[in-house]
């Protein structure tokens with residue numbers, strides 16, 4: 478049995494395995510390695526300034542002649558939050574001073590120094606208000622359109638306003654959803670594929686578990702191929718998602734500790750040492766609930782008298798702490814986002830090896846499943 482589905486023809490790839498866009502991890506090197514091995518590598522470009530994004534796309538093209546994708550965030554709630562609220566609720570900007578004081582005290586207690594140049598760690602948290610502005614999203618999309626990327630994925634939100642131009646260029650478009658109602662909304666704009674991402678996933682995810690979410694999204698979106706996501710740690714997970722009706726897997730955590738992944742070495746080591754119980758859902762880094770490896774920073778917010786601010790403001794609070802922890806190689810403070818499949822990671826190895834093993838175990842699992850009926 479060869480692992481194959483309509484996704485392969487849609488994207489022009491050998492196996493229906495897609496590297497999830499992961500900020501800080503899914504760099505041109507990792508995306509190209511996955512594409513060269515027969516999957517679809519997707520750049521985690523959410524926090525890339527437009528010119529850096531252009532450079533990443535061009536670098537990916539230099540590393541592979543195979544199809545690849547770009548993932549950014551289009552969070553509608555952020556657009557609203559970044560405007561004046563005018564509805565009587567406390568403006569998050571007015572609360573910033575207290576939260577920054579909390580972060581400074583935390584850094585003092587942990588003996589963390591602000592690095593001169595920010596380094597290490599994941600970059601989705603941003604820390605710069607302009608990063609999460611309407612102008613920023615528009616400028617990123619402009620680059621994606623000008624560069625005619627083969628595949629675009631909206632990690633959050635609805636790419637509807639850009640569909641006509643993306644389509645005109647022949648770009649395949651997908652969106653990540655965590656609920657059936659969101660799947661129905663984005664299906665209506667004519668997407669090529671939909672990612673159903675469950676609660677087990679690393680990063681921003683859904684309150685609904687992947688096992689329950691995938692078949693319900695499959696049923697809701699008709700002929701649009703669905704990729705299962707969340708907790709797919711190896712080929713058995715891909716086979717399970719396909720049994721639930723998915724046409725393939727959108728996989729993040731399993732590729733996080735790849736040699737080509739952009740996260741720091743101490744973060745890769747934290748993944749190798751982590752278990753299925755090692756993550757929590759926390760708003761402490763980006764302001765939106767995200768699955769992250771439990772750390773002193775997530776614990777501090779768990780016990781704090783104040784609540785994390787909404788996105789993008791919490792990123793301004795956590796950004797300096799994450800950068801300082803990255804520079805000091807402190808995995809106890811900034812181990813990074815990860816999904817519950819973390820316990821399946823046993824070593825740091827090339828992405829091509831990870832992909833090959835996923836394909837082999839998926840094929841074996843699917844053959845075994847048909848043997849049983």
Ligand SMILES: Cc1cc2nc3c(=O)[nH]c(=O)nc-3n(C[C@H](O)[C@H](O)[C@H](O)COP(=O)(O)O)c2cc1C
Pocket residue numbers: 497498499500502521522523548549550599601631632633653674677678679680681706707708709727728729730731733813814815816817818
């Ligand atoms: C380290 C990390 C960073 C992530 N960053 C992003 C991101 O920038 N944009 C995005 O759409 N999703 C992001 N995600 C979510 C992934 O795209 C994907 O949905 C998730 O990893 C799938 O679940 P899994 O980790 O269990 O495989 C991130 C996930 C991780 C683990």
